[in-house]
Amino acid sequence: MSEVAAKLLIAFNFFVLFYFLAINSSYLLFILIAARKVPTWYRRAGLQGFSELATSPLMPGVSVVVAAFNEEAGIVQSVRSMLELAYPTFEIIVVDDGSKDATFERLRTEFDLIEVPRVVEDFVPTIGEVLSTHLPRGGESLVVVRKTNSGRRADASNVGINAASYELVCIVDADCAMDRDGLLRVAKPFANDPDRMIATGGIIRVANGCVIERGEIRSTGMPNKWLPRIQVVEYIRAFLLGRVGWTALNGLLIISGAFGMFRKDIVVAVGGFDLHCIGEDAELVARMHRHMRQRRIPYRMVMVPDTVNWTEVPETTKVLGRQRRRWSRGLTELIIKHRSMLFNPRYGRIGWVVLPYFLVFEALGPFIELLGFVTVLAGLLLGLLNLQFAFFFLLVAVGYGIMVSFASVVVDDVTRAVYRGKKNLLILVAASIAENVGYRQLHAWWRLRGVISAVFKTDSGWGTMTRTGLGAGAAVSATQPRGQGQQ
Amino acid sequence: MDPVTVPLVAIQVAAVAIFGLDLLLLVFVMIFRAVQGLLDDRRAPALQQARQAMLLAAATGDDLANAPDPPLLKGTASNRIYMLASAQLLSSIRGDAHQDLVKYLTRNGYADRAGRELRSRSGLTRAVACELLGSLGSLDHSSELIALIDDRDSDVRHAAIRALGRLHDPHAVDKLLSCLSSKPKSPPIVVSMALFRIGPSAVDGLRTALASPDPTTRGVAARVLGLLNDFGAADDLIQMLSTDAETQPRIEAALALGRLGGARARDPLQQCARSANSPRLRVAAVSALSGIADEGANQMLFDLLADPDPLLARTSANALEHSGPKGRAVLSQAPAGSQRAAYAAEVLAVGDVERNRQTGRFK
Numbered sequence: 045m046s047e048v049a050a051k052l053l054i055a056f057n058f059f060v061l062f063y064f065l066a067i068n069s070s071y072l073l074f075i076l077i078a079a080r081k082v083p084t085w086y087r088r089a090g091l092q093g094f095s096e097l098a099t100s101p102l103m104p105g106v107s108v109v110v111a112a113f114n115e116e117a118g119i120v121q122s123v124r125s126m127l128e129l130a131y132p133t134f135e136i137i138v139v140d141d142g143s144k145d146a147t148f149e150r151l152r153t154e155f156d157l158i159e160v161p162r163v164v165e166d167f168v169p170t171i172g173e174v175l176s177t178h179l180p181r182g183g184e185s186l187v188v189v190r191k192t193n194s195g196r197r198a199d200a201s202n203v204g205i206n207a208a209s210y211e212l213v214c215i216v217d218a219d220c221a222m223d224r225d226g227l228l229r230v231a232k233p234f235a236n237d238p239d240r241m242i243a244t245g246g247i248i249r250v251a252n253g254c255v256i257e258r259g260e261i262r263s264t265g266m267p268n269k270w271l272p273r274i275q276v277v278e279y280i281r282a283f284l285l286g287r288v289g290w291t292a293l294n295g296l297l298i299i300s301g302a303f304g305m306f307r308k309d310i311v312v313a314v315g316g317f318d319l320h321c322i323g324e325d326a327e328l329v330a331r332m333h334r335h336m337r338q339r340r341i342p343y344r345m346v347m348v349p350d351t352v353n354w355t356e357v358p359e360t361t362k363v364l365g366r367q368r369r370r371w372s373r374g375l376t377e378l379i380i381k382h383r384s385m386l387f388n389p390r391y392g393r394i395g396w397v398v399l400p401y402f403l404v405f406e407a408l409g410p411f412i413e414l415l416g417f418v419t420v421l422a423g424l425l426l427g428l429l430n431l432q433f434a435f436f437f438l439l440v441a442v443g444y445g446i447m448v449s450f451a452s453v454v455v456d457d458v459t460r461a462v463y464r465g466k467k468n469l470l471i472l473v474a475a476s477i478a479e480n481v482g483y484r485q486l487h488a489w490w491r492l493r494g495v496i497s498a499v500f501k502t503d504s505g506w507g508t509m510t511r512t513g514l515g516a517g518a519a520v521s522a523t524q525p526r527g528q529g530q531q
Numbered sequence: 532m533d534p535v536t537v538p539l540v541a542i543q544v545a546a547v548a549i550f551g552l553d554l555l556l557l558v559f560v561m562i563f564r565a566v567q568g569l570l571d572d573r574r575a576p577a578l579q580q581a582r583q584a585m586l587l588a589a590a591t592g593d594d595l596a597n598a599p600d601p602p603l604l605k606g607t608a609s610n611r612i613y614m615l616a617s618a619q620l621l622s623s624i625r626g627d628a629h630q631d632l633v634k635y636l637t638r639n640g641y642a643d644r645a646g647r648e649l650r651s652r653s654g655l656t657r658a659v660a661c662e663l664l665g666s667l668g669s670l671d672h673s674s675e676l677i678a679l680i681d682d683r684d685s686d687v688r689h690a691a692i693r694a695l696g697r698l699h700d701p702h703a704v705d706k707l708l709s710c711l712s713s714k715p716k717s718p719p720i721v722v723s724m725a726l727f728r729i730g731p732s733a734v735d736g737l738r739t740a741l742a743s744p745d746p747t748t749r750g751v752a753a754r755v756l757g758l759l760n761d762f763g764a765a766d767d768l769i770q771m772l773s774t775d776a777e778t779q780p781r782i783e784a785a786l787a788l789g790r791l792g793g794a795r796a797r798d799p800l801q802q803c804a805r806s807a808n809s810p811r812l813r814v815a816a817v818s819a820l821s822g823i824a825d826e827g828a829n830q831m832l833f834d835l836l837a838d839p840d841p842l843l844a845r846t847s848a849n850a851l852e853h854s855g856p857k858g859r860a861v862l863s864q865a866p867a868g869s870q871r872a873a874y875a876a877e878v879l880a881v882g883d884v885e886r887n888r889q890t891g892r893f894k
Contacts, residue, residue, distance in 0.1 A: 090615055091658045091686050093693050093721070095622050101758070102720050160880040163873050165841040179881065183888045236718035436542040443549040450553060454560045461567075469564070473557060 050428050060416030064441040067405045071448045074289025081288055082349050083459045089350045094228050098130045103235055105133040105210030111200035112218040113141040120154045121258050122218055127184055131227040135185040137207050141200040142193025151188055155180035168202045168316025198317035198324035205316055217302040221261050221354040229351040230305045240344045242310045245299035246351035247284045250276045261354050264462045266471055273475040274483050275357045281452035287347040295398040296345045301325030303353035323374015330382050333394045365490045372494025376407050410492035445480035581613055585620055588635030589628040611656050614663045621666035633667055646672045654684035665694025673700045680710050689721050696725030704736035712745035719751050726755045734761050741767050746777040757787025765791055769799050782815040789819025797825045814846050821850035829861045836871035848874035852882045
């Protein structure tokens with residue numbers, strides 16, 4: 045091999061090492077920021093006056109929008125649970141997105157629905173046709189909208205936004221179990237700062253292994269399988285600490301479609317969810333940033349760390365891979381669509397820090413990581429790299445990742461201690477290691493495919509979904525969870 | 532050292548450091564859990580005993596002499612835990628049991644301790660002390676609570692404001708209103724709720740605040756006067772609706788007038804609904820007309836069913852439906868196929884569902 049090529053190979057290896065150090069250092073920064081904020085938040089959770097707010101006529105009204113496609117297994121329990129949310133003024137809008145199963149029938153029977161000629165306006169664009177709207181005879185705060193399926197969840201969410209009566213819309217997954225005061229917690233920032241607050245999000249945690257009854261978490265528990273266990277660590281790092289860190293830096297780009305609350309007027313002003321984007325939830329947030337910054341309107345978006353929505357995560361690599369390819373594709377589409385914001389001073393921190401971060405560390409990350417491993421192997425095989433050096437090189441790169449993952453677990457453990465007991469601690473240690481040895485590389489491969497499919501616009505459908513529902517007993521088998529989440 | 536050894540040594544040191552940190556984290560979390568477990572084991576029985584004593588006191592009524600004395604309050608963290616537990620228990624108990632529990636806690640020094648903790652260096656402790664004092668309903672420390680409205684910690688400020696609301700202390704009204712415009716500011720919703728809880732004794736201060744130079748203060752004053760059903764403020768509210776320079780106070784005035792009712796407000800509300808520049812103000816005015824339920828507004832509301840603003844059209848339809856049989860009769864005159872007819876059909880159908888449910892026709 046020529047000397048120049050050899051030097052390039054070695055230089056690239058060092059670049060990859062520094063890249064690993066940089067990306068993990070950024071995660072560590074978020075963890076350190078969150079480590080200061082999250083414990084304080086939890087300690088003071090009982091001092092927020094929620095008992096007064098829960099019955100206050102001054103709290104803004106909330107329309108909870110639930111897009112449902114083939115959710116017969118758990119839709120009744122989910123809706124029942126949501127109707128018991130502690131909040132003074134709200135409605136649940138279930139959008140039956142052309143389900144082929146008994147989703148609507150189960151709702152109709154359970155709530156004794158009657159069809160009413162409710163006007164569903166065209167505030168934001170939709171594709172599917174609204175077929176009918178229904179109210180319960182019993183007076184529950186529920187609206188069920190039936191529409192034709194267009195293959196896009198964003199379409200169902202937009203129909204829900206169009207049907208919403210109140211000034212705040214909360215988008216939730218049909219299969220999530222929300223804390224009873226969850227709505228109150230994510231709405232409080234709007235009540236406290238009605239002029240500036242435009243979006244809030246709760247955090248998402250892994251429901252697998254938890255005992256859920258009638259759509260509510262009764263007790264938490266560690267999943268039985270290793271894939272969801274790894275995702276427990278991942279969700280703590282990315283969804284809890286990562287997003288709290290971004291909130292503190294005023295750079296929140298992703299609010300999960302599994303649990304996000306938005307000011308309806310702003311969502312309408314930006315045109316609702318993009319019907320042609322896979323990662324429609326993150327793309328909406330990016331567009332809201334763009335809208336507010338272009339008009340120089342002061343605004344805020346925050347994550348509320350003590351508000352949890354529990355969701356099933358995939359238990360097989362097949363389903364998980366599909367999910368992560370979709371998320372990666374969504375993020376890449378977002379960056380491509382909003383590339384004019386990159387390094388554009390008009391968009392402040394979003395343009396200078398947040399989007400470039402996601403471009404370099406999320407979109408390009410899988411290329412660099414996988415290429416890094418390939419070049420290290422190539423270097424070894426060609427005798428260009430010292431074996432000992434390569435070994436320690438990988439040890440540092442992987443070890444730093446393990447440290448970051450475990451640091452997330454530690455911060456979560458000392459604040460909320462969801463997973464008690466020595467056994468669970470050891471499982472989390474092992475999951476932190478597994479997240480960085482094997483899982484990360486597989487994940488990088490999925491993400492790479494997602495990026496490629498976004499760039500070359502290849503097909504990436506949602507696939508079919510099977511659910512067992514959030515019923516009594518331990519949580520569940522492989523599903524196709526919705527919502528966007530990024531590392 | 533040769534050029535290969537230096538980076539190799541550096542990377543070896545880095546690897547050792549990283550795995551050392553990993554071990555350190557593991558040791559830390561294990562120690563933390565152990566210590567936390569020990570603290571919980573020590574505190575839990577004492578806290579349980581304290582809770583049982585409080586519940587017994589609430590249940591035994593006059594026979595407080597039989598209620599066991601609570602454990603001694605030792606240490607800041609323990610203080611805080613007991614204060615928070617007692618505040619939470621107070622907020623979940625009503626009636627005579629609540630009063631009995633208040634007497635018990637006061638007799639056993641919780642109020643005095645909370646008063647002293649208002650000067651704690653810990654913001655968390657000050658906030659908890661505010662919560663407890665508000666729940667106990669004692670005015671002994673209200674001047675200190677008023678001073679805490681300017682605390683550097685936002686949770687302390689909000690807890691103090693809530694406490695003053697629960698204490699129904701009219702001396703706090705001016706300070707509560709002033710914190711809406713002076714730094715550090717407090718959220719209007721927190722202040723509004725406190726003023727509302729203070730009740731009729733706040734009315735004089737609120738009426739004065741309708742003329743405040745600060746629009747947020749004017750808005751909050753209007754809102755709370757409406758919640759307090761202060762009919763005496765109607766003329767001032769009508770004046771604010773018609774002439775205020777800012778939109779938000781006008782919206783609050785409209786909503787307040789809707790709560791108060793009365794035909795005097797009909798014409799200014801109609802004027803706003805027809806011709807105000809702000810869509811939000813128009814919707815608020817129509818919503819207020821719904822509260823007034825004056826048939827004289829029916830024609831205007833019917834006209835607004837055809838407004839291009841969907842929210843205004845729907846609100847007008849709801850206002851007509853809520854106004855009674857004549858309003859519903861007006862709705863049924865909407866020309867078939869028109870936007871008016873669509874909204875009319877919706878609100879009439881929804882209204883029928885509601886009426887049938889109330890009369891039990893669905894059972």
